[in-house]
């Protein structure tokens with residue numbers, strides 16, 4: 001199918017798309033070069049103008065209709081978070097995700113915090129991180145002296161699987177494990193039946209995030225599920241009170257609210273289909289994704305990003321692919337803006 005996205009001209013070479021990334025190069029991975037992210041709206045504003053309020057930011061996979069924030073008791077702000085608040089969150093997490101009784105749970109300030117610390121759980125060796133994927137895992141392992149392999153090989157001491165993967169949306173249904181295995185399920189709450197929480201073997205660590213499905217990226221809350229030993233070691237690394245009182249309070253309520261989660265899954269699925277209709281109608285091809293973000297192939301992703309950015313719609317492209325462009329879902333009042341930018 002052809003459409004407006006086939007007709008875009010060359011990318012604006014002054015724009016943020018004009019860069020290469022770690023997967024374009026061979027040789028050891030440079031951890032600082034690995035940190036290429038969505039959500040960098042400030043850079044878009046510097047190049048294409050406007051203020052934050054003028055932009056529709058689709059560069060992340062954050063649910064645009066977040067969990068409604070409850071009123072917080074004053075003590076959530078004023079007291080140090082007590083063990084009761086931590087236990088309440090962990091109990092709610094155990095019920096929501098069906099965490100088996102022998103597995104421990106640690107509340108963390110976002111999955112990112114766990115990603116940064118997990119490589120220190122074992123002596124550096126070789127870690128298998130099938131890619132392309134969310135690049136903070138490789139950056140964290142490389143920073144601590146691990147050799148990062150994108151292919152499986154004998155003797156790898158660790159393996160990281162992003163499930164479903166960001167940006168492809170692919171699931172790892174029968175994951176091969178290594179002595180230290182991490183399954184990053186930050187986007188898995190859109191498909192709870194696919195989660196490995198109830199079936200993962202003992203040594204596996206599973207990461208969860210409140211920044212995606214619940215749309216509360218600024219709350220900085222995540223959860224790690226694993227053996228009591230490894231959870232204890234991670235907890236020691238993070239120190240006391242790693243998660244704020246407000247985050248514990250909001251997270252506990254959100255996890256107890258299964259009707260909200262069910263309704264949200266249905267809405268995200270419908271909105272993802274709506275975005276696909278819009279994008280394929282404009283000439284893009286669906287290349288993957290989850291109900292929280294969609295991955296499209298276009299002839300020139302940088303040119304499409306520039307075209308959208310001129311309408312103040314921000315997207316995510318990838319240094320390793322000239323064709324992929326990823327879009328999060330528009331908020332209910334932003335669909336017309338996106339349709340207008342694609343027209």
Ligand SMILES: Cc1ncc(COP(=O)(O)O)c(C=O)c1O
Pocket residue numbers: 109110111112113134162166184186187208209210211217221222
């Ligand atoms: C696959 C994946 N894991 C983890 C994170 C970080 O999540 P959090 O906001 O909970 O730190 C992201 C953020 O984009 C991600 O894409």
